[in-house]
Amino acid sequence: MNPSPRTVGILAGMGPAAGVDFVRLFVGACEAWLREHGQPVLDQAYPEHWMAQLPIPDRTRALTDPAAPQPLEAMLRGLNQLTALGAVAVAIPCNTAHAWHAALQERVPQVELLHIASETAAEIRRLGHPRVALLATQGTYDTGLYDEAFAAQGIECVLPGDEARIWLMQGIYDGVKAGDMRLAEQRFTQVAQQLRATHGDIALVMACTEIPLALPQAPEARDWTLVDPSAILAAALAARAYGQP
Amino acid sequence: MNPSPRTVGILAGMGPAAGVDFVRLFVGACEAWLREHGQPVLDQAYPEHWMAQLPIPDRTRALTDPAAPQPLEAMLRGLNQLTALGAVAVAIPCNTAHAWHAALQERVPQVELLHIASETAAEIRRLGHPRVALLATQGTYDTGLYDEAFAAQGIECVLPGDEARIWLMQGIYDGVKAGDMRLAEQRFTQVAQQLRATHGDIALVMACTEIPLALPQAPEARDWTLVDPSAILAAALAARAYGQP
Numbered sequence: 001m002n003p004s005p006r007t008v009g010i011l012a013g014m015g016p017a018a019g020v021d022f023v024r025l026f027v028g029a030c031e032a033w034l035r036e037h038g039q040p041v042l043d044q045a046y047p048e049h050w051m052a053q054l055p056i057p058d059r060t061r062a063l064t065d066p067a068a069p070q071p072l073e074a075m076l077r078g079l080n081q082l083t084a085l086g087a088v089a090v091a092i093p094c095n096t097a098h099a100w101h102a103a104l105q106e107r108v109p110q111v112e113l114l115h116i117a118s119e120t121a122a123e124i125r126r127l128g129h130p131r132v133a134l135l136a137t138q139g140t141y142d143t144g145l146y147d148e149a150f151a152a153q154g155i156e157c158v159l160p161g162d163e164a165r166i167w168l169m170q171g172i173y174d175g176v177k178a179g180d181m182r183l184a185e186q187r188f189t190q191v192a193q194q195l196r197a198t199h200g201d202i203a204l205v206m207a208c209t210e211i212p213l214a215l216p217q218a219p220e221a222r223d224w225t226l227v228d229p230s231a232i233l234a235a236a237l238a239a240r241a242y243g244q245p
Numbered sequence: 246m247n248p249s250p251r252t253v254g255i256l257a258g259m260g261p262a263a264g265v266d267f268v269r270l271f272v273g274a275c276e277a278w279l280r281e282h283g284q285p286v287l288d289q290a291y292p293e294h295w296m297a298q299l300p301i302p303d304r305t306r307a308l309t310d311p312a313a314p315q316p317l318e319a320m321l322r323g324l325n326q327l328t329a330l331g332a333v334a335v336a337i338p339c340n341t342a343h344a345w346h347a348a349l350q351e352r353v354p355q356v357e358l359l360h361i362a363s364e365t366a367a368e369i370r371r372l373g374h375p376r377v378a379l380l381a382t383q384g385t386y387d388t389g390l391y392d393e394a395f396a397a398q399g400i401e402c403v404l405p406g407d408e409a410r411i412w413l414m415q416g417i418y419d420g421v422k423a424g425d426m427r428l429a430e431q432r433f434t435q436v437a438q439q440l441r442a443t444h445g446d447i448a449l450v451m452a453c454t455e456i457p458l459a460l461p462q463a464p465e466a467r468d469w470t471l472v473d474p475s476a477i478l479a480a481a482l483a484a485r486a487y488g489q490p
Binding site for chain 2: 013030048053054179
């Protein structure tokens with residue numbers, strides 16, 4: 001057996017269903033790591049991990065309205081608590097929340113706060129997609145979260161138009177967050193079909209953690225190339241727990 | 246809107262996949278609570294909840310071999326940490342771990358530690374099943390975890406025979422915990438079919454948190470009456486968070 005894996009944290013609740021999906025992906029990534037490294041898959045072989053699901057103010061709203069409740073203090077409180085519990089690395093399963101990544105990392109330098117866009121861009125490069133389409137919240141588009149990470153890896157990125165962005169927000173808020181998965185699937189599929197009509201069989205990056213809760217279940221999506229940043233972030237967190245940079 | 250819900254905790258990792266399933270059930274129970282109470286389903290309407298997935302020594306082994314590593318200290322550490330984070334109630338998604346329920350509750354009296362068997366027995370009575378079959382680990386059978394709770398509710402309980410108990414342990418350990426879901430489904434189904442052959446259409450209580458990860462997926466199980474103590478415990482924890490005793 002390897003030395004004990006290290007404790008890691010998940011700062012979540014944005015929304016809660018996406019947090020659940022992320023910890024599922026993380027446990028799956030740990031199991032995959034154990035198999036790849038020829039270690040027995042036992043309860044005790046998994047890293048200690050803590051998930052905080054906190055009622056954090058809406059991220060897109062905070063970005064588009066400076067008078068709205070801001071999420072930084074609540075996220076900072078959770079990050080400090082996870083660090084106090086011994087987490088050496090923390091992942092945030094919410095793309096839009098990464099607008100505060102630098103502020104959080106600066107205020108809590110003793111923990112490694114993973115960055116979903118950097119991890120995703122590196123993985124897309126490994127997968128060999130030269131061009132992708134980004135499906136995200138208005139908050140993520142506004143902050144250009146993925147721009148720098150994609151540019152650093154030489155990945156070209158296309159964005160949906162204004163109408164399709166409204167469909168995405170409807171699918172995320174009136175769909176997944178409100179528990180209406182049929183609406184979510186329908187809206188996300190509409191956007192994907194429009195992008196594919198223009199750009200052909202382009203890889204679709206589901207860059208809001210609510211999107212993979214509905215889009216992959218659509219029958220039309222069976223033959224599409226979907227990239228899930230949550231799954232990539234989960235694998236990155238598992239690698240940190242088992243001692244890989 | 247109601248006053249803010251209270252913080253609750255989940256002491257898990259026994260095994261990690263069961264912890265993931267439990268937090269999924271908990272988030273679902275919160276969503277159901279919000280709908281039943283006519284409240285909007287928003288990220289911020291969910292209670293703050295913390296899940297600790299800790300590498301806790303095997304519970305059944307500890308019960309059957311006093312020389313084996315014991316789980317009490319690791320569970321106690323987690324329970325104290327969850328309490329320090331503000332949890333007013335904590336659930337443990339592992340039936341066998343409840344052998345240490347009294348010891349934990351006595352040492353940490355300031356938190357309400359839910360009891361999976363008490364919650365399950367009360368719900369079975371509400372459902373109106375006069376007689377059930379208990380599917381569990383050898384550790385849970387040895388400690389008679391459900392005996393008192395069922396007796397208190399006037400529920401008759403039948404147990405599988407020695408051979409079927411070996412199949413259950415194989416399904417739990419070589420199946421779910423080791424990631425072989427086909428083996429798990431096959432073993433659990435065998436046990437259920439044997440019980441149904443003897444006792445007819447009896448309600449099957451899946452009293453190990455690994456069993457609901459495989460048995461309900463079996464095609465044969467479609468028409469069986471399955472009771473999931475994890476789901477009952479998750480609903481009880483949601484009720485505590487929203488302020489119901």
